[in-house]
Amino acid sequence: MLNRFANPIRFLRLADQIQPWAAILTLVLFAAGLYFALFNSPPDYQQGETVRIMYIHVPSAWMALFCYTLLAITSGVAMIWKHPLANLAGRATAPIGATFTFLALITGSIWGKPMWGTWWVWDARLTSMFILFFLYLGYIALQDAFDNAEGGSKAAAILALVGFINVPIIKFSVDWWNTLHQPASVIKFSGPAIHSTMLTPLLLTALAFKGYYVWLFLINMRGEIAEARCRALQVSQIQNAQVAKVATSDARDAHAD
Template sequence: MLHRFANPTRFLRLAAAMQPWMAALTGVMLAFGLYFGLFDSPGDYQQGESVRIMYVHVPSAWMALLCYTALAGSCAVSLIWKHPLADVAARATAPIGAWFTFLALVTGSLWGKPMWGTWWVWDARLTSVLILFFLYLGYMALDNAFDDPGRGARASSILALVGFVNVPIIKFSVDWWNTLHQPASVIKMGGSAIHPSMLMPLLLMGVGFTSYYFWVLLIRIRGEICANKVRSLRLRQVHEQPSADDLSEEAS
């Protein structure tokens, strides 16, 4: 089944069919999530109305981790089975994940100022998320640093896999160290600590952000496949053109 859709042509057909559904799901989920999050959910008993930043901050942070997991998974498939579609998926995921991480940092900072009295603090959760952002940037820089795309993909895949150690560190940082950041409250032993009136918009926004990710991912994968075809056609053209030496030999 996986091999069937790992064929780029078949994948492109499937992606074209899925894109409108992903766009519709994103629109509907974000519309409902924003309505309940901004108009029809209570303020927090301690944090007041500032808790509404949670509805964009938490889904951004979830997506930052999900995208990096997808990136590391694609890089592992690329390194082990050398499947070209895995390289393409990794390259398409990286900028989306980097932007979600940026959003998690910025919205977190905007939430931190009124609640903690500071825009930034070098605690374990914030620092490990900042490292995640640099890992994304490092992956993209390394991927583009080589003339040979194959070598770039190999080097950046190794970096992404090594950097995956940061994902559990981010998740458990609030348990392992004393941090200003609050501990896990949505998924925890003994059930969620969030009231359903706040949990519902949060989950709606989470589903909306996830479908947005798959929507943009499908678009970017199509672009990356096209860019790969352009590269290989240009290379073929260069090889087919007679070199200056060949022409001078023919002339003599």
């Protein structure tokens, strides 16, 4: 049982090397991104100053899709190769992805108020994000719904794969639905031509969010690995106590638990 968790040590060693770089890169990129987004970029000719919301809204939406893709990849790895770290990686990724989906929804709604005059419009992109948010919530809820944490991870992995196959279908259907019910005077998000002065802050914040993901992912992974080891230790302690009831030292271990 413990042997299975022997390879996290290599992962933790790697994480120790990456983490400071991720931290520095995130902070620098985010500072630069904020500077360009708020100070050093022109207002849009159509949307005025509100275009600045785009520099955090669109990267959040990208991160939402990026994290769901990662979730599907880790789930596939967990199912095919039964790699114990893959399940933990899914657990470490899901809350970050759900948070970015939530942020994309909130900033989209705040952007919608000056653009459309209401806080919420059943725009195809916002609606798809809304559905994606529920896919994340389902994944997280299923993970924690079982007494056996590993069983929950496996069930959630299957759900993530099913959801990932369905995401393009859902996206297509919501676009279809939206064209049927399109109100005439809706200004589209992100017109065809994004000026290069807008591209700089957009890419900077997008990269900063990626760095933030790596940084926080490593921290979450440390927590998850420690949790998994705790579970393995508890199981082995119980087994030891059952096998050698006579041994006093094991009896003390079981008592301490």
